[in-house]
Amino acid sequence: xxxxxxxxxxxxxxxxxxxxxxxxxxxxxxxxxxxxxxxxxxxxxxxxxxxxxxxxxxxxxxxxxxxxxxxxxxxxxxxxxxxxxxxxxxxxxxxxxxxxxxxxxxxxxxxxxxxxxxxxxxxxxxxxxxxxxxxxxxxxxxxxxxxxxxxxxxxxxxxxxxxxxxxxxxxxxxxxxxxxxxxxxxxxxxxxxxxxxxxxxxxxxxxxxxxxxxxxxxxxxxxxxxxxxxxxxxxxxxxxxxxxxxxxxxxxxxxxxxxxxxxxxxxxxxxxxxxxxxxxxxxxxxxxxxxxxxxxxxxxxxxxxxx
Amino acid sequence: xxxxxxxxxxxxxxxxxxxxxxxxxxxxxxxxxxxxxxxxxxxxxxxxxxxxxxxxxxxxxxxxxxxxxxxxxxxxxxxxxxxxxxxxxxxxxxxxxxxxxxxxxxxxxxxxxxxxxxxxxxxxxxxxxxxxxxxxxxxxxxxxxxxxxxxxxxxxxxxxxxxxxxxxxxxxxxxxxxxxxxxxxxxxxxxxxxxxxxxxxxxxxxxxxxxxxxxxxxxxxxxxxxxxxxxxxxxxxxxxxxxxxxxxxxxxxxxxxxxxxxxxxxxxxxxxxxxxxxxxxxxxxxxxxxxxxxxxxxxxxxxxxxx
Numbered sequence: 003x004x005x006x007x008x009x010x011x012x013x014x015x016x017x018x019x020x021x022x023x024x025x026x027x028x029x030x031x032x033x034x035x036x037x038x039x040x041x042x043x044x045x046x047x048x049x050x051x052x053x054x055x056x057x058x059x060x061x062x063x064x065x066x067x068x069x070x071x072x073x074x075x076x077x078x079x080x081x082x083x084x085x086x087x088x089x090x091x092x093x094x095x096x097x098x099x100x101x102x103x104x105x106x107x108x109x110x111x112x113x114x115x116x117x118x119x120x121x122x123x124x125x126x127x128x129x130x131x132x133x134x135x136x137x138x139x140x141x142x143x144x145x146x147x148x149x150x151x152x153x154x155x156x157x158x159x160x161x162x163x164x165x166x167x168x169x170x171x172x173x174x175x176x177x178x179x180x181x182x183x184x185x186x187x188x189x190x191x192x193x194x195x196x197x198x199x200x201x202x203x204x205x206x207x208x209x210x211x212x213x214x215x216x217x218x219x220x221x222x223x224x225x226x227x228x229x230x231x232x233x234x235x236x237x238x239x240x241x242x243x244x245x246x247x248x249x250x251x252x253x254x255x256x257x258x259x260x261x262x263x264x265x266x267x268x269x270x271x272x273x274x275x276x277x278x279x280x281x282x283x284x285x286x287x288x289x290x291x292x293x294x295x296x297x298x299x300x301x302x303x304x305x306x307x308x309x
Numbered sequence: 310x311x312x313x314x315x316x317x318x319x320x321x322x323x324x325x326x327x328x329x330x331x332x333x334x335x336x337x338x339x340x341x342x343x344x345x346x347x348x349x350x351x352x353x354x355x356x357x358x359x360x361x362x363x364x365x366x367x368x369x370x371x372x373x374x375x376x377x378x379x380x381x382x383x384x385x386x387x388x389x390x391x392x393x394x395x396x397x398x399x400x401x402x403x404x405x406x407x408x409x410x411x412x413x414x415x416x417x418x419x420x421x422x423x424x425x426x427x428x429x430x431x432x433x434x435x436x437x438x439x440x441x442x443x444x445x446x447x448x449x450x451x452x453x454x455x456x457x458x459x460x461x462x463x464x465x466x467x468x469x470x471x472x473x474x475x476x477x478x479x480x481x482x483x484x485x486x487x488x489x490x491x492x493x494x495x496x497x498x499x500x501x502x503x504x505x506x507x508x509x510x511x512x513x514x515x516x517x518x519x520x521x522x523x524x525x526x527x528x529x530x531x532x533x534x535x536x537x538x539x540x541x542x543x544x545x546x547x548x549x550x551x552x553x554x555x556x557x558x559x560x561x562x563x564x565x566x567x568x569x570x571x572x573x574x575x576x577x578x579x580x581x582x583x584x585x586x587x588x589x590x591x592x593x594x595x596x597x598x599x600x601x602x603x604x605x606x607x608x609x610x611x612x613x614x615x616x
Contacts, residue, residue: 090492091492185398185399186534186535186537187515206516209513209516210516210528219533220608222608222610227495229493230493251613251616257613261610261611287615291615291616295612298612301527301528301608303605305602306564308598309557
């Protein structure tokens with residue numbers, strides 16, 4: 003039973019206070035698939051690239067066991083390119099350029115063998131494309147959705163339709179506030195869950211993440227990093243680790259979702275330690291589990307009884 | 310063996326989006342002493358008020374078993390007054406007025422019986438007054454210090470002397486950044502610990518708190534509140550719960566400090582649920598311990614082994 007991953011594939015030009023790289027592997031599908039590949043298989047990737055997409059990137063994805071039957075390679079086309087610059091505090095980034103190229107006419111076609119997928123993750127792309135993916139699936143049972151402020155502002159109607167079919171929405175704190183016009187995140191979470199998602203994850207960058215269900219809240223710490231080299235893809239790697247773990251254990255109770263949030267946080271922490279996808283290209287299960295344990299040590303405390 | 314609490318006592322006029330109160334009980338000493346009083350005794354309060362200080366506030370402090378031999382009441386004097394207004398998101402506040410009154414010439418005199426205190430908490434007052442307190446103590450062994458951006462900007466030299474004698478510094482994230490000119494809190498914490506404090510606590514409001522030692526970091530969650538009525542005093546109540554718990558158990562290992570951070574967070578959460586000191590006037594140990602357990606449920610997750 004496949005894990006279906008849909009989203010963007012990009013060539014990123016990224017400048018941070020530490021370094022600059024050009025045409026590095028990027029895009030939501032890429033980070034999600036790579037992160038998920040350490041937990042489970044098969045991972046079916048759906049995406050689009052141009053003829054200029056470097057063969058070594060194809061090889062990298064294949065080396066991670068990612069099924070590329072759903073990857074469209076447009077003859078003569080150019081791959082989606084994004085250029086961004088991070089400021090000193092790494093929380094603010096400017097988009098320098100966006101060249102949609104082949105991504106402009108992306109029509110995600112789900113291969114027949116992937117239409118039976120029950121676990122689906124809709125990376126951050128236009129909500130109408132996310133809807134189009136869902137329409138092609140025979141019986142999706144666990145849909146994880148990512149989105150961004152652009153779609154909240156320009157495609158809210160379609161986004162609301164996606165949310166009605168979403169089991170877990172993953173967004174960041176500013177997006178949660180934008181979507182609800184509510185500053186308090188606990189209130190915002192209540193409102194967003196009314197829009198459809200049974201579970202909501204609010205990512206807070208250096209402050210960790212919150213997981214909400216009807217009755218429960220889980221607060222996950224952030225991994226304490228002195229050096230964040232490149233924040234690009236952290237949110238996608240989080241999503242990949244999250245759904246990868248759940249697809250692996252096939253358990254969807256709140257305790258499992260909490261662990262999945264930590265595994266997602268672990269994958270995000272590996273991602274930001276290096277540029278582009280470098281931080282999640284050469285990991286192993288032991289390293290990932292070790293980091294999970296580090297997260298536990300970071301937030302664990304015991305009750306010593308009465309004072 | 311007394312717990313010595315030094316700081317300000319004020320009459321606060323506070324406006325939030327929810328309500329407005331005038332001349333309510335406030336000040337760092339007040340919140341710290343009240344919060345600590347649920348954990349331990351004797352609590353010796355050092356502070357100054359004017360003749361206008363309401364007798365019912367004296368009574369409130371005495372009802373909590375707080376020793377007021379170190380409270381100076383200036384005949385004909387007026388109590389320190391502070392007026393502030395919180396904005397919609399409750400993270401930003403404007404100071405509307407500050408009337409120092411008797412606080413302007415505050416010379417903290419430690420009664421002889423209190424000079425033997427080993428546990429001392431220096432609430433947020435001018436660093437030279439904090440130094441003057443330390444000079445009067447015979448053998449302080451555990452000094453917890455609070456400060457603020459004003460003293461970092463205007464009295465850094467004295468503040469650095471205080472830090473050299475401080476075991477635990479409690480500040481918020483913006484103060485940590487200001488003190489070090491370093492955005493990354495993990496790096497900032499390292500620098501601040503080099504200034505003297507063995508332990509550092511960085512409070513992050515709605516994002517919880519971080520506790521740093523030489524080898525360890527502990528990430529405490531924030532209590533998920535839908536309604537924050539009045540943030541005034543939350544940091545002081547945190548400090549009071551923190552040192553009150555430690556003074557009670559007389560253990561200063563990292564595991565105990567972690568629990569103390571949670572008890573501090575619990576007291577802060579009670580504080581912001583009501584105006585002024587109302588939220589920490591009528592609690593009991595069971596309620597406080599129940600909230601400690603809620604914090605544990607909020608952040609607890611288990612390792613289910615390999616994935």
